[in-house]
Amino acid sequence: MRIEIGIDAIDPEGLAAFWSVALGYEIGDMDSANTYLDLVPAREHDPVVYFQRVSERKLRKNRVHLDLYVDDPDATIARLVSLGATVASEIQTGAEGGWWRVLADPEGNEFCVCGGLERA
Numbered sequence: 001m002r003i004e005i006g007i008d009a010i011d012p013e014g015l016a017a018f019w020s021v022a023l024g025y026e027i028g029d030m031d032s033a034n035t036y037l038d039l040v041p042a043r044e045h046d047p048v049v050y051f052q053r054v055s056e057r058k059l060r061k062n063r064v065h066l067d068l069y070v071d072d073p074d075a076t077i078a079r080l081v082s083l084g085a086t087v088a089s090e091i092q093t094g095a096e097g098g099w100w101r102v103l104a105d106p107e108g109n110e111f112c113v114c115g116g117l118e119r120a
Contacts, residue, residue: 003047005066008058009107012037012051018083018106019049022068058108066111067100073115077101080113 009015016027016037025046028038039049070076080103081087088110089102098116105111 005047005049005064007049007051007109008054009051010054010057011107012053015051015105015107015109018085019051021083022080022085022105023049025049062110065109067114068111069114073099073101073113077103077113 007015007019012030016039019025020027020039023039023041025039025041028040030037035053037051037053039051041048068076077085077087084106085103087101088104091099091101093099094116098114100112100114102110102112
């Protein structure tokens with residue numbers, strides 16, 4: 001099985017620049033129609049993330065989002081904010097002792113940076 005995650009974007013190149021650093025992926029090629037831009041994962045079995053050019057801005061909460069489990073969530077949040085993310089929530093805690101904080105990428109797509117449970 002292969003998993004690909006598509007993210008709508010007004011500016012695929014701009015979001016690719018943000019997410020390539022956030023995920024440690026390489027920026028791939030734009031398709032010939034100038035619609036789709038892939039990020040290439042560092043490890044073969046990691047999901048492909050791609051950006052699909054759309055004309056409309058994001059208006060509502062995401063129905064699907066990425067959870068980033070990292071070794072140092074506070075440093076990761078600070079790094080992503082310096083790249084253009086915004087903090088969208090206070091820290092939330094889960095029943096099993098983990099925690100997360102909702103951020104938004106430069107186009108407003110929500111994602112979580114998670115800590116407290118080892119899934120990285």
